[in-house]
Amino acid sequence: MHDDEFTQMPPAGGRKASLDRFQFCARRQLLQHAVPEAADGLGDTFRDLVDAHQVLGRSSRDSGLVLSINAHLWGAVFPLLNYGTEEQRQTWLGDLLSGELLGGHAITEPQAGSDLDALAVSARKTEDGFVLGGRKRYITNTPIADLLVVYARLEDKLSAFIVCRDDEGVQFCAAPTVKGCRSATMGDVILDNCRIPSSRQLGKTGSGKMMIQHALELERAFIFAGIAGIMDWQLQTVIRHSRERKVNGRHLGANQAISHRIADMQLRLETLRLWVGHCATLKDNRQRLTLASAQTKLYGGEAFLQSSLDAVHILGSSGIEEGSDLAVLVDDAIASRLFSGSSEMQKNIIAALLGTGEGFKG
Numbered sequence: 001m002h003d004d005e006f007t008q009m010p011p012a013g014g015r016k017a018s019l020d021r022f023q024f025c026a027r028r029q030l031l032q033h034a035v036p037e038a039a040d041g042l043g044d045t046f047r048d049l050v051d052a053h054q055v056l057g058r059s060s061r062d063s064g065l066v067l068s069i070n071a072h073l074w075g076a077v078f079p080l081l082n083y084g085t086e087e088q089r090q091t092w093l094g095d096l097l098s099g100e101l102l103g104g105h106a107i108t109e110p111q112a113g114s115d116l117d118a119l120a121v122s123a124r125k126t127e128d129g130f131v132l133g134g135r136k137r138y139i140t141n142t143p144i145a146d147l148l149v150v151y152a153r154l155e156d157k158l159s160a161f162i163v164c165r166d167d168e169g170v171q172f173c174a175a176p177t178v179k180g181c182r183s184a185t186m187g188d189v190i191l192d193n194c195r196i197p198s199s200r201q202l203g204k205t206g207s208g209k210m211m212i213q214h215a216l217e218l219e220r221a222f223i224f225a226g227i228a229g230i231m232d233w234q235l236q237t238v239i240r241h242s243r244e245r246k247v248n249g250r251h252l253g254a255n256q257a258i259s260h261r262i263a264d265m266q267l268r269l270e271t272l273r274l275w276v277g278h279c280a281t282l283k284d285n286r287q288r289l290t291l292a293s294a295q296t297k298l299y300g301g302e303a304f305l306q307s308s309l310d311a312v313h314i315l316g317s318s319g320i321e322e323g324s325d326l327a328v329l330v331d332d333a334i335a336s337r338l339f340s341g342s343s344e345m346q347k348n349i350i351a352a353l354l355g356t357g358e359g360f361k362g
Contacts, residue, residue: 006059015174018183019102019144021065022072026099030056031073034283039081040094046280050225054273057229061325063332064183066226067339071140071184072096074219076103079149079160079211083203088162092147104141105149106163106189107212109134114345116158116209121191123152123161129197130154130161132169136189140339143174143185150189151208154201158208162200169194180335219340221279221293224272224300227336230329231269231304234311237326238262241315252314261310268303275299291353298346305333 005028010020025031033049035041042048057066077096080089095101112118121134132152139148150163165172173187203211239262242253253259275296282289308330312319319326337343 006056009060012062012065012183015144015185018064018068018185021060021062021183022068022102022144023099025056025065025069026097030069031077031099032097035077035081035097039089040097046222046283047277050222050276050280053222053225054229054232057226058232059229061230061233061329062183063227063230063329063336064181066223066230067181067184068141070219070223070226071104072102074215074222075105075140076147076149078218079105079202079215082214083160083207083211085199087199088202092162101146102141102144103147103149104139104145105151105212105215106136106139106142107151108136108138110137114341116212119151119153119158121150121152123154123159125154126195129195130201132161132163132191132194132196134191136191138176138178138186139189140184140186142172142187142189145172148172148189149202150191151212152191154205157206158212159205160202160208160211161196162202163189163191163194163196167194167196178335180331180333181339216340217289217293218283220297220346221283221289222276223340224296224304224336225276227300227304228269228272228276231265231272231307234307234326234329235262235265235269238265238311238314258314261314265307265310268307272296272300272303291350294346294349294353297340298343298350301333301337301343301346304336305330308333 009024010017012021029042030052032041033044033052034046037043080093080096084093092101096103109119109121112120121132121136124131132150134152136150145165147162147164150161151158152161163170169192171190173190174185175187177186242258242262243251245252247255253262279289279292279296282292311326312330315326
């Protein structure tokens, strides 16, 4: 995939534009990487997925689009691929991969985010299916999604269900919204005696926690592939500015304070690429991803924020002009420290896996 494939991408702005941009990427097979050919994918590798997402980020400079596509892939496509029945895959997977349908997953609730034991949305078995009740919050893609994988408690066991926008008793809302990554539409999912057939349970009863952890591992590992592309664009922008801008008759980049910031931006970008590439290698070799994905998410979130601040600082007032892409990216970078689990949560995971911290039970 090359940058020129995205030159005709529809402009950003509003829910329809977000859907148009998503479908534009789908037509370029961006959703089909690392999916077997037998499942309507390209049959290539996670390394290929990483390369394609970096091109997307560099060309679009749209963190919200990157977030939206990753929520679709790791929240809906891969759970169906890994846990779905043959009937479920036949019904939804092909259309999710082609972009005919847009999906995501609904985990967070008003009172619970990273604490999965506090999730309270309920599911009750009936003669002809399930009845779901409760509310999900800050769910990426909700206002434009066709379906979501919703996690709820069935017999007090966290389980997964496929909920469609036109199901009885469900509302996919367009609020509340957040400031960062605005093109990734977000909102609440209200489940008021939402009725779905028995065929909509995804995976086994009680497997919800494991499915969430797997989905978030993949999201943490690969969402920063697209962000690395955006950071590449930031770097090239400040390099160009430092060469063109003159202060006291000298190029701006001749100022050591500026050149050192640019050097730091380059180092962060290359380090992030190494981390994301390491995750791709682990997945392609079918190795465990838990520690590497937490480290990638932690490093990526902090690196993106610092490089975004540095880019604005180097450009000065022009970097914070109304409508400036660089200014918008600061808000996006702040959000990147929170989505898929905060930086502090990643440190907890890393510490626990090293045999220390809160999660250690020695």
